[in-house]
Structure formats: structure tokens, C-alpha cells
Amino acid sequence: MNNLEKEIFLILGAGNMGICFVKALIQNRIKANRIKIIEKNPSRELMVLKRKKKIEVFKDTKKVSTNINPSIVLLAVKPNQLSKALSSEFLNITKNSLIISIIAGKSLKELKKVTKNSNCVRAMTNTPASVGMGTSLVFYDRNTKQKNKKLSNNFLSLIGQVNETKSEKQMDIFTAIFGGGPAYIYLFIDILTQISKKAKFKNSRNMVIQTFLGSLLLLLSEKDEPVNLKKKVTSKGGTTESALSILENNKGLNNLMQKALKKAEQRSKELNKI
Numbered sequence: 001m002n003n004l005e006k007e008i009f010l011i012l013g014a015g016n017m018g019i020c021f022v023k024a025l026i027q028n029r030i031k032a033n034r035i036k037i038i039e040k041n042p043s044r045e046l047m048v049l050k051r052k053k054k055i056e057v058f059k060d061t062k063k064v065s066t067n068i069n070p071s072i073v074l075l076a077v078k079p080n081q082l083s084k085a086l087s088s089e090f091l092n093i094t095k096n097s098l099i100i101s102i103i104a105g106k107s108l109k110e111l112k113k114v115t116k117n118s119n120c121v122r123a124m125t126n127t128p129a130s131v132g133m134g135t136s137l138v139f140y141d142r143n144t145k146q147k148n149k150k151l152s153n154n155f156l157s158l159i160g161q162v163n164e165t166k167s168e169k170q171m172d173i174f175t176a177i178f179g180g181g182p183a184y185i186y187l188f189i190d191i192l193t194q195i196s197k198k199a200k201f202k203n204s205r206n207m208v209i210q211t212f213l214g215s216l217l218l219l220l221s222e223k224d225e226p227v228n229l230k231k232k233v234t235s236k237g238g239t240t241e242s243a244l245s246i247l248e249n250n251k252g253l254n255n256l257m258q259k260a261l262k263k264a265e266q267r268s269k270e271l272n273k274i
């Protein structure tokens with residue numbers, strides 16, 4: 001039970017990320033009349049939801065009904081779109097709400113200032129949220145009420161796993177590792193698929209996906225460390241050992257990943273300042 005059924009939700013921005021929450025709310029049997037959306041450019045998917053489920057969608061924060069009293073507000077617009085979205089009408093209807101932001105680079109201090117609301121929580125997540133398998137990081141400060149921590153946790157759990165950090169600075173490295181994580185995994189899948197295609201396997205894409213999926217399920221079922229499972233595949237003098245001798249030579253792949261993620265973390269810090 002997620003204990004969210006009595007809440008009223010207002011989603012600001014139902015693009016890639018916002019729509020994940022809308023769908024997760026519906027899947028978790030939250031009544032459609034408790035879900036309100038502000039989206040200036042509704043996708044076809046959102047229009048279908050609006051029509052079928054009768055969810056109220058407002059085009060603009062200035063046109064939002066004054067009587068909706070949202071208890072939980074999700075900020076899911078792009079960082080550079082936030083200030084324009086915070087109209088006096090929006091600030092007025094959200095002054096008593098819990099505000100959860102997944103906007104990259106907006107600090108909790110800044111969020112509180114611009115929303116004129118001290119009940120703000122900052123989170124970051126990633127795209128597997130769209131299939132309920134997101135990995136989220138949430139940051140509360142000393143003043144966050146216990147009740148709001150629980151509500152935020154329940155809300156973010158709708159789209160996957162939630163982890164808490166005591167240090168807001170960790171948001172940058174989280175963004176580098178886990179925000180971009182799906183892209184690194186897809187890159188690896190793509191490289192293996194290309195090599196497999198070159199070797200003339202017709203079903204390359206599915207074969208690679210199956211190898212990833214199977215390896216992950218095995219990892220979960222064995223409850224062992226990846227490094228030990230890797231050893232099980234690697235027999236002395238065998239083919240895998242030959243490949244790993246290249247990938248791991250002088251910690252090659254490891255160093256490359258460290259370098260790449262350091263750069264992504266640095267970029268996240270730079271973007272925070274824009």
C-alpha cells in the first residue's frame with residue numbers, strides 16, 4: 001500500500017519524465033480526479049490518457065484552477081523553463097503543498113526560494129522510471145518533516161527504487177553514474193550487437209539483450225558479487241580470459257569509465273551554475 005490515495009497530485013510538465021509519474025499513479029489506482037497536469041505541449045500519449053481517464057490537463061500555470069488544492073506537486077520541466085512556469089497563480093495554489101523537484105541542477109535552497117515554499121524536496125531519477133524500474137536519489141534537509149519524507153518516498157517509489165542521500169553534493173555524481181547509466185549500458189549493448197552482426201548472426205539484437213537480461217537475472221538469483229560471477233565465466237587460458245586481458249589491461253576499461261564519469265560529474269556542476 002503506498003498511502004497516496006488521499007493525496008491530490010499536480011504534475012508540472014508531463015514530458016519524458018512527468019508522464020512516467022502520471023502513468024504510475026494511474027497504475028497504482030489513484031483516482032483520475034486526484035491527478036492534475038500542467039502541460040503546454042501535450043504528447044499524443046497524454047491526450048489519450050486525458051480522454052480515456054478524464055484527467056484534467058491545464059495548458060499553462062496561469063490558467064490552472066484556483067480550487068484544486070494539490071497536496072503533492074511534481075516539478076518536471078526543464079531547468080531553464082522553471083522560472084517562467086512559476087506564475088503567481090501557480091505559487092498561490094501550491095503554497096501549502098509538498099513540492100518534489102526532479103529538475104537537474106536546481107538546489108533545494110534555490111527551489112525553496114523560487115517556489116516561496118519551505119516544503120520542498122529535491123530528487124533525481126533516470127529513464128527506466130518509464131517501466132517502473134527507475135533509480136532515484138532524494139535529498140531532504142534538516143527541516144523536512146517526517147510526514148513529507150514518507151510522502152516523497154512513497155511518491156518516488158511509484159517509479160522504482162528510492163535511495164536517500166544526506167549530502168546534496170552527491171546529486172552530481174549520481175547524475176553522472178545513474179542518470180547517464182542507461183546510455184552507457186545501451187552503448188555496450190550496441191557495440192556487442194554491431195560485432196555480432198558483423199559475425200553474421202541474424203538475431204543479434206535479441207541475442208545481446210538476452211545475454212544482458214540473463215546475466216542480470218543470474219546475478220540476482222546467485223546473490224553473489226559480479227566479480228565472482230565474472231570469475232565463473234573465465235576459465236584459465238580460455239577465450240573470456242583472452243578478451244578480459246585486453247579490456248582490463250592496465251585497468252583500461254575501469255580508467256576509461258572513471259574518466260568519463262568524472263567529466264559527466266564536472267558537467268553537472270557546470271550546468272548547476274547556468
Ligand SMILES: NC(=O)c1ccc[n+]([C@@H]2O[C@H](COP(=O)([O-])OP(=O)(O)OC[C@H]3O[C@@H](n4cnc5c(N)ncnc54)[C@H](OP(=O)(O)O)[C@@H]3O)[C@@H](O)[C@H]2O)c1
Pocket residue numbers: 012013014015016017018038039040041042059060061075076077078079081084085102103104124125126127179
Ligand atoms: N530525461 C531524463 O533522463 C531525466 C532524468 C531525471 C530528471 N530529469 C529532469 O526532469 C525534468 C524534465 O525532463 P524531461 O526530459 O521530462 O523534459 P521534457 O520532456 O521537455 O518535459 C517537460 C515538459 O514540460 C513542458 N513545459 C515546460 N514549461 C511549461 C510550462 N510553463 N507550463 C506547462 N508545461 C511546460 C514542456 O513543453 P515543451 O516541450 O513545449 O517545452 C515539456 O513537454 C528536467 O528538469 C530534467 O532535468 C530528466
